[in-house]
Amino acid sequence: MLKEKLRSQILGGSLQDFKTHLSGLYKGFYITMDAAQAQYIIKISVNPADAADMAALNSFLSNHQLNEKKLLTAVTGSHSIILTIKVPSLAKNIPNTVNGIVEPIIDYLISHTFSSGCSECGTDMEQINCYEINGSHYFLCDGCKNKIQSSLQANQQEIQSKKSSLVAGLVGAFLGSLIGCILWVLIYHLGYIAGVAGAVTAICAMKGYAILGGHLDKKGVIGSVIIMLIMIFFANKISWSWDAYSALEEYGWTFTEVYQDLGYILEETDLVASYYGELAIGYILTIVCSARSIINAFHESTGSYSIKKVN
Ligand SMILES: [Zn+2]
Structure with a gap:
């Protein structure tokens, strides 16, 4: 040490x-x-x-x-x-x-x-x-x-015997993850890719699952992580649409049109690679920032423990 x-x-x-x-x-x-x-x-x-x-x-x-x-x-x-x-x-x-x-x-x-x-x-x-x-x-x-x-x-047996309600939990995870996504879009608007917001998304999703699902068990952690990954995809898409909308607003585009046609806009402006590049960076930063919370939540959800003699 x-x-x-x-x-x-x-x-x-x-x-x-x-x-x-x-x-x-x-x-x-x-x-x-x-x-x-x-x-x-x-x-x-x-x-x-x-x-x-x-x-x-x-x-x-x-x-x-x-x-x-x-x-x-x-x-x-x-x-x-x-x-x-x-x-x-x-x-x-x-x-x-x-x-x-x-x-x-x-x-x-x-x-x-x-x-x-x-x-x-x-x-x-x-x-x-x-x-x-x-x-x-x-x-x-x-x-x-x-x-x-x-x-x-x-304690492990007690934790493993508790079961959560999956559907209610996933709704909770969705609602929780919205907080992180709003943060993501706002921080992106200031010019940064927000790994921190990704971590907030993960933590709020798990919290939301625990509140509505009754208990954060193993499937809750996995479900929350999947919801987090999906939500970040949309957060990134909304962030880019916002940027594009700022430029296209004066030509009569609405935000919804920009959002729906974002793929076309990216192709026309040669930005497809940067779009997916930023999405990948966003995912990497999110995983780096949230890995510890996710691993801890996973351990807690299974009640796993370790005890060994130091020689
Ligand atoms: Zn003793």
């Missing part, structure tokens, strides 16, 4: 690099570090000697956050501290930033007799392993890992 030179400077080089994350034991505390969209998510497993120590820890963290600009959030879970850190723009500043935020917390934990173990139940009596669950990393005991696994399984 990080260059070896940087890794070795973070928390005395105690965290091991597993390509997708760092994790290890630092001064007796289990720590994981994930990277996500210009942020680091650092989790420290903590077990207070006394339950009241958690409240004191929380107020220490709020104060700490006020002093550290790069510390975006600092919250506690049942037996963990979860820190969100803004990744510094210069890579060489990463160790100082992370150490500057994490070291004082570790010092606090040590001086207030916290120990470290499972990030769910806090136990340090059992074997603790690091697990990757849906892409994030956690130190857990066997019991808690099994509990999380069965709740993910139950």
Whole structure:
């Protein structure tokens, strides 16, 4: 995840690099570090000697956050501290930033007799392993890992048993996608091909499907994507017709005539290739901008999950 030179400077080089994350034991505390969209998510497993120590820890963290600009959030879970850190723009500043935020917390934990173990139940009596669950990393005991696994399984069964109503869902997807298409036409009118509007089309289509169809299942995601692709075709055609209409209006053309005869107009003006070229670029930009939302929606719709031990 990080260059070896940087890794070795973070928390005395105690965290091991597993390509997708760092994790290890630092001064007796289990720590994981994930990277996500210009942020680091650092989790420290903590077990207070006394339950009241958690409240004191929380107020220490709020104060700490006020002093550290790069510390975006600092919250506690049942037996963990979860820190969100803004990744510094210069890579060489990463160790100082992370150490500057994490070291004082570790010092606090040590001086207030916290120990470290499972990030769910806090136990340090059992074997603790690091697990990757849906892409994030956690130190857990066997019991808690099994509990999380069965709740993910139950959740998957529940999601898969929910069925949507296809026709109502597709109507919802159509209505939702209109929002993105209007945006597409407006942005095009300003002179840009709008991949962002394509992504809005995808997201609104899926939202619309979920609202009217009752639930966004696998066929809902596929249906929404197909509707998005069709709607973008029309959005692009309307955008071009608008341009052509601006030029032909003075010769007595109506917008409807321009729209219907667009194919002929494009041929006469030698613009067929540019028309389909722009449509292709529009599709590519849309896919680039919306791929993540579509893939996430697809995973959610199937309730799929992954849990594996980090070795
Ligand atoms: Zn546990």
